[in-house]
Amino acid sequence: MSCTFPGLRFSMLGQLQVWRGLTETTISQPQRRAVLAVLLLRRDSLVSVEELIDAIWGAHPPPSARTVLHTHIHHLRRTLRNINAGSEAIRRVGGQYRLELPSCPVDVDSFRRLASFSAVRRAEGQYERALRDMRAALGLWRGRALEDVPGPWAGRHRAALTAEYLTATAARLSLELRLGTSGDHVSELGTLVLEHPLDERFRELLMLAQHQAGLDRQALDTYRQAQRYLAAELGIDPGPSLRRMRQRIRAAASVRSRTTTPAASLPVPRQLPAVQPYFHGRERELDAAEDSVRTASTNTPVIAVLGPPGIGKTSFVTTLAHRLSAGYPDGQLFAQVHGSVTPRAEDRVMRALDSLLSALGVSVHASTGGVQARAAQLRGVLSSRRLILVVDDVRDADEARAFLPGIGSCVVLVTARGDLASLAVREGAARLPLRPLTQADACAFLRHRIGHRRTAAEPEAVSLLAGMCHGVPAQLARVAAYAVVHPDLTLTEMLRDAVPALLQPRVVDDVSTWSPGASLTTGPGHFRYFRRDFDAAHTGQSEAS
Numbered sequence: 001m002s003c004t005f006p007g008l009r010f011s012m013l014g015q016l017q018v019w020r021g022l023t024e025t026t027i028s029q030p031q032r033r034a035v036l037a038v039l040l041l042r043r044d045s046l047v048s049v050e051e052l053i054d055a056i057w058g059a060h061p062p063p064s065a066r067t068v069l070h071t072h073i074h075h076l077r078r079t080l081r082n083i084n085a086g087s088e089a090i091r092r093v094g095g096q097y098r099l100e101l102p103s104c105p106v107d108v109d110s111f112r113r114l115a116s117f118s119a120v121r122r123a124e125g126q127y128e129r130a131l132r133d134m135r136a137a138l139g140l141w142r143g144r145a146l147e148d149v150p151g152p153w154a155g156r157h158r159a160a161l162t163a164e165y166l167t168a169t170a171a172r173l174s175l176e177l178r179l180g181t182s183g184d185h186v187s188e189l190g191t192l193v194l195e196h197p198l199d200e201r202f203r204e205l206l207m208l209a210q211h212q213a214g215l216d217r218q219a220l221d222t223y224r225q226a227q228r229y230l231a232a233e234l235g236i237d238p239g240p241s242l243r244r245m246r247q248r249i250r251a252a253a254s255v256r257s258r259t260t261t262p263a264a265s266l267p268v269p270r271q272l273p274a275v276q277p278y279f280h281g282r283e284r285e286l287d288a289a290e291d292s293v294r295t296a297s298t299n300t301p302v303i304a305v306l307g308p309p310g311i312g313k314t315s316f317v318t319t320l321a322h323r324l325s326a327g328y329p330d331g332q333l334f335a336q337v338h339g340s341v342t343p344r345a346e347d348r349v350m351r352a353l354d355s356l357l358s359a360l361g362v363s364v365h366a367s368t369g370g371v372q373a374r375a376a377q378l379r380g381v382l383s384s385r386r387l388i389l390v391v392d393d394v395r396d397a398d399e400a401r402a403f404l405p406g407i408g409s410c411v412v413l414v415t416a417r418g419d420l421a422s423l424a425v426r427e428g429a430a431r432l433p434l435r436p437l438t439q440a441d442a443c444a445f446l447r448h449r450i451g452h453r454r455t456a457a458e459p460e461a462v463s464l465l466a467g468m469c470h471g472v473p474a475q476l477a478r479v480a481a482y483a484v485v486h487p488d489l490t491l492t493e494m495l496r497d498a499v500p501a502l503l504q505p506r507v508v509d510d511v512s513t514w515s516p517g518a519s520l521t522t523g524p525g526h527f528r529y530f531r532r533d534f535d536a537a538h539t540g541q542s543e544a545s
Helices: 030-041 049-057 065-083 107-123 127-138 152-179 185-195 200-212 216-234 240-259 283-294 313-327 345-359 371-382 397-401 421-427 439-450 452-456 459-468 473-485 491-503 530-539
Strands: 008-011 017-020 023-025 090-093 096-099 302-306 332-336 388-394 411-416 430-433
Touching: 008 107, 017 065, 030 049, 030 065, 030 096, 030 152, 049 065, 049 096, 049 152, 065 090, 107 127, 107 152, 127 152, 127 283, 152 185, 152 200, 185 200, 200 216, 200 240, 216 240, 283 302, 283 313, 283 430, 302 313, 302 421, 313 332, 313 388, 313 411, 332 345, 345 371, 388 397, 397 421, 421 430, 439 452, 439 459, 439 473, 452 459, 459 473, 459 491, 473 491
Parallel strands: 302 411, 302 430, 332 388, 388 411
Antiparallel strands: 008 017, 017 023, 090 096
């Protein structure tokens, strides 16, 4: 069934919000928000006047409670009627009220539905889809549930919804640890343990994350801390699940101590740059790349990420490497080759190879000969390792080959502006061209970086800004950064006065003409100036390209 009032939606996982399309209607009176929240969570059911009074004032309502409540109902009816072109949403039946909004989206319902889908898919063994659903569910939260709703009823339901949020968070972290996705799980779980010290789920997951990171001693310390805290606070021992995790880690640590080489003789490099906090719009490509790694017919899969400058290749492979990192315990290497900016190939490649060998414990002074000798040395060191190697910005397939392992269990992520076709033919590399972001993703990118409240007020300006950047993440990031450091400017003012000057000196390849076989150099006709696009957006005219 479709919503009776198209475009109408409600948000309660944060401040209470009422939206019609992109327009928010403010319910300014706190008690009025409380009445609406009760009717929303009980919609299509009858709610008595006594229940509503109790929700607002609790056990001690004022003598005027009924009169005040009826005033709140009157105002809510009028507000919803104005939003919905006269349609009545709040009905009175005897001495009770009912909010009749069949199938209109409410974020609490969407959260619960997605969390339920995730649980079903997890039970079926579809862990990747389960994780996607759970992340989507948690992504609906904008703060504390019912954050701006007063009264005892809101307090009770806030606590219940928070418990659901924590359960979903634990499920998400459990799935991420099972799948070996990237992220600083130890830090995140450490914070959750401090915030919820009696919740053994987070202590158990923290122990697992520490174990997966090779921190068995810290994991057993986490158990001992739980043991002391629970004894002091509740007079009880840790539960059976936490005890089983301790036994599992003890057994694994015993095996590891008998079979592993001392860490001093095998450095574990951690060279990946930090994940960009606002990386957005590439989930489909990331999933495809992860599938390529999992289903590769070789132990050393190679993923070649291709695209024009500014399209986000480096951010993409960094994010992908973090997502894969838990499955590669010997570390992550990151080499910048600068193939697109420095012409002397041998010097560049040798410097990059030397940096990798040094990170793996090989003295640079012991590296003799040219590129081929160093490449052979690197292959020898990698042959017994299981790690991720990111090779950023190679000029061509020959440069990429200098970094490829011969045998072993590594994954190699390469970025380039060229097509690397022969790398696909000879080495079986999976090529993944990155295209410009769609208009919808570009708008979402700006909303995430600039802020939802500010962008919701000017949706047309957001759309124009996104269009002017042609889906190029580097240009979108520049525009968003300017907006963030100039909060007093409206986006419309920025669009008119600042953006053309900001971007006019910057030219980018016309990404609509780029293909995986494109040359690294582009003629003047392949450049697009942002001033031209600004003028076209406001006059309806454009130059012929």
